[in-house]
């Protein structure tokens with residue numbers, strides 16, 4: 001990079017930020033720093049002091065540290081740890097307490113001395129909380145201060161549980177959790193109503209006192225807040241932005257989490273770029289957006305005034321560029337997501353042949369399918385393709401107890417009417433298990449089974465509205481989900497085998513999948529990894545060479561326009577059908593963070609996203625549709 005570019009970048013990025021192709025690379029880098037610290041301190045005969053975080057983000061780092069302990073002899077005997085935070089009101093044995101999380105994810109697997117691990121006391125009585133927080137601070141000081149602090153970041157911009165409003169001088173204290181933070185934790189607690197309202201957290205000031213800070217971040221859900229923290233002004237609105245005040249702070253993130261940084265999002269604004277076709281398309285869609293002009297009306301001045309003069313020089317004139325990108329974008333539109341039979345397909349996103357196609361839709365949890373591509377599924381089925389809709393996990397963890405209870409009561413009443421003693425007996429036994437579960441208890445296998453069946457019923461009635469009969473559905477109930485909890489899932493070979501079996505049975509011409517760019521421990525991301533492994537295992541299968549993979553985006557976001565390879569328009573009626581399909585998932589109405597996390601009114605989020613895509617196409621000068629579902633082609637070798 002030339003000097004001018006570095007200064008341009010550093011003017012924007014006020015925190016050193018390292019972007020990795022995947023979370024693994026970032027975790028290796030941070031694990032190396034921790035290893036070096038431990039070895040150096042041990043050689044000096046001093047303890048190494050680590051500040052630790054919980055949540056999904058550091059789990060891979062902890063797995064890597066455990067691996068080094070087991071395989072490379074890295075000892076933690078000389079390490080003292082301080083965790084950032086703890087839910088207030090939870091004892092260390094509660095399955096969702098951060099103490100328990102740390103025991104499960106790290107402490108129990110390395111040779112840390114129990115007395116050297118510190119987690120704020122979630123059970124300190126109200127009148128003793130202040131003293132307890134002060135003694136936490138003094139314990140950190142007595143240990144010599146924190147050498148390396150590990151952080152994740154919340155979507156509110158919090159570090160630790162320093163929610164918006166927290167100042168740079170704040171210290172360890174009792175705080176109230178933001179409603180977005182509580183919604184994000186709803187899955188872990190099997191319902192938002194179970195999430196504690198308060199927590200004890202180290203302050204921003206406590207964090208800034210650490211000698212070195214590494215903030216980790218994965219997945220596109222963190223991209224917006226990371227860009228604000230790195231490029232915005234330091235402000236209590238995004239507490240992580242105060243890390244700009246720290247001289248030894250590095251953000252180690254994956255590409256998805258970095259995708260809102262200017263250098264990735266609008267690289268032409270921070271230096272010369274290689275004008276590949278994809279980059280040109282991205283820049284021009286952006287240019288049309290900021291000038292509020294359709295593509296065909298962009299002028300030479302628009303290019304030169306917005307950092308794209310070199311593109312103009314390279315390509316000659318706005319006129320040609322405008323037409324090229326207009327055509328490329330127009331050719332993404334098709335009302336035939338399975339390909340249009342007997343049509344010239346040279347400018348269509350999908351092949352005309354073979355027809356009909358065997359289309360396999362993979363839905364990580366029930367609702368992902370209808371929410372993200374309900375209109376497309378309807379079209380595929382309606383146009384005569386052979387559609388198989390596979391629900392990869394049962395989704396039973398996201399069913400509230402109230403819904404389970406309602407079903408149990410129904411079964412009992414029906415069983416009594418039909419004089420089916422066995423059915424009544426079983427239902428009563430499950431009811432008893434539910435009664436005995438307590439406020440935060442885990443579901444028994446019977447309860448999980450029942451909840452899974454409830455979601456199957458919802459999925460069937462939703463699919464029926466999309467014109468798919470129940471025999472077109474497959475429920476894989478992947479074992480990793482049945483055996484785990486959110487953030488602790490660990491897919492195994494048996495999950496991959498189940499996927500391989502499905503693929504070889506369906507022999508798809510098209511697969512619709514999601515999960516790329518999600519938090520790597522999320523259900524969609526894990527399912528996508530399972531698919532990737534399964535595809536590798538199918539190498540050489542005759543159907544594979546003919547199979548195209550279309551990626552749909554998760555619940556919270558849609559692809560950006562320049563990323564789309566296929567745009568499937570929905571008529572007003574089709575959108576109504578899709579919304580009706582979503583409404584069939586009654587248990588998810590108030591519960592599922594995957595639906596409720598984006599906005600209060602997020603039951604309608606799918607239609608908002610699809611309408612927004614259609615509006616952008618319209619603004620670019622393309623036809624005006626009611627709504628559009630978008631897909632990106634995935635090439636496994638890429």
Ligand code: F6R
Nearest residue numbers: 053054055056057152153154160
């Ligand atoms: C956890 C903590 C939080 C998390 C943040 C991100 O100890 O202090 O700040 O780091 O909420 O959570 P995940 O990693 O689950 O996305």
